[in-house]
Amino acid sequence: MPSKHRALGLLRVLLVLLFAGLVVAQVAILPGTLAYLADEEPDLAYLQWPALVFSIVELLCVQVVIVCTWQLLGMVKADRIFSEGAFVWVNTIVWTMAAAWVLLFGAFVYVTVLVSGPGLPVLLFGVMLAGGVLVLLMVVMRALLRQATILRSDMDAVI
The missing domain is CATH 1.10.287 (Helix Hairpins)
Incomplete structure (x- = not known):
């Protein structure tokens, strides 16, 4: 502890x-x-x-x-x-990260149209991929928290 x-x-x-x-x-x-x-x-x-x-x-x-x-x-x-109160914060994280990813995607599209060389668009594409991975990872972590919360409440009911 x-x-x-x-x-x-x-x-x-x-x-x-x-x-x-x-x-x-x-x-x-x-x-x-x-x-x-x-x-x-x-x-x-x-x-x-x-x-x-x-x-x-x-x-x-x-x-x-x-x-x-x-x-x-x-x-x-x-x-x-492992309570329902945690989901308010986890959902806020997921939605905030999703909003940041959407903004990043918009910047990627804008920069790709604006810039002629490949450097910045490729860099933004990599950052966009990493951001997408983080958003999806948080969605999976939220699902795992949901399962653990259900299991904990079931165990508390048994005990």
Whole structure:
């Protein structure tokens, strides 16, 4: 049990650091970087604001997943993870990841039409595939949680 609590504590510390890093990226790094790129490439300057909005929304999706994960960790610590309350957070994770994937797919299509070289479209295609795998993995994990929750409630009824 103590190792589980240490792992939960360490994971929470890392989640806080990740969340803080994403806030810094949204507020300080992305706007400045995209403004610099717009100055360096005037032909693509019109993409500055769409790229900024896209990036901030994608990072916001990651932040929502972090908050939901934090809530699920609290349920693990309290030994309530196998309850119906966990599905609110898991469903939010699945739908948020699906929305982020749809946005990424839209960016992939847009960039593929806009860019002539294969580099960026291939990179986005790889990221899109990895994102799709993560979404489907979360769907499978939700189904496993559902089965474990049913089994736990059946065992509680027997005992």
